[in-house]
Amino acid sequence: MNNICATMRIRGRFDIALIQKSLSMVIEADSSLRTRIVFVDDVPRQYCAEYAEIPAPFFDFTMTNQNGFHQWEAAVTRDLMPLIDSPLYYFAIFKLGENDGGLLIKTHHLISDGWSQVLIGNRFSELYLKLLSASPEQYAEITIDSAPSYIGHIKTEQKYLSSSAYQRDCDFWNKKLEDRPEPATIKNCLSASVSPVGQRKTFELSELLNHAIFRFCSTYRVAPFSVIYMALAIYLNRISGKDRLCIGVPIFNRTNYTEKLTTGMFVST
Secondary structure, eight states: OOOOEEEEEESSOOHHHHHHHHHHHHHOOTTTEEEEEEEEEEEEEEEEEEOOOOOEEEOOOOOHHHHHHHHHHHHHSSSSOOBBTSEEEEEEEEEEETHHHHHHHHETTTOHHHHHHHHHHHHHHHHHHHHHHHGGGGGGOOOOOOOOHHHHHHHHHHHHHHHHHHHHHHHHHHHTTTTTOOOOOOOOOOOOOSSOOOOEEEEOOOOHHHHHHHHHHHTTOHHHHHHHHHHHHHHHHHHHSSOOOOOOOOOOOOHHHHHHOOOOOOBBB
């Protein structure tokens, strides 16, 4: 659960050298991605490491089947990352066929979230496509803007925590949660074992239901997440008989344009 992972597929021209170059440019331009954790007097501190080129490993799966690739993919995503004074990201290039391969992206949740994965993937894709369409003489002209630093988000939070707005919010929620309901669960877990491996339950919606949700969201201008969230609340009400439910919900937590361009751990509950 502490690794945030995504796999990008590249179908078409597959150039390992340009994939590596694109990836290096993304890492160099993003100081937040180079955040590391160290202990100073037994207190954890974070700092931004200077950029140093670390070639991504390459794996060739052209002689195996999809099952072999997926087993490797699962093993890499579950492998724990060193935390102390080490890179909190890992990238691997893989090839599945003559014109088929991709990039595995793994970042630690300390410095990343789902939105960060999208930003990394989009920046990589943009650079790779530019390099593919350029000649070697033009490579030096292709650049990427530096990504906003996560330090800006830290300063914003520090300012909020010392503001009167924070105190008003704190008073409001303390009063609201004086009579807090018990957290709602679909199934009580009686086992004492704890696993670091996230096990998501996946459901595929029928095309008919998918279109119905889309029409509902368009008509009432709500996000699909809200519809599914309320469906879960209705279900929990029916199986528990409780009218008041407490459900943990992750929120995006990026409130302005700059933050939407910033990688880092923004998501809150």
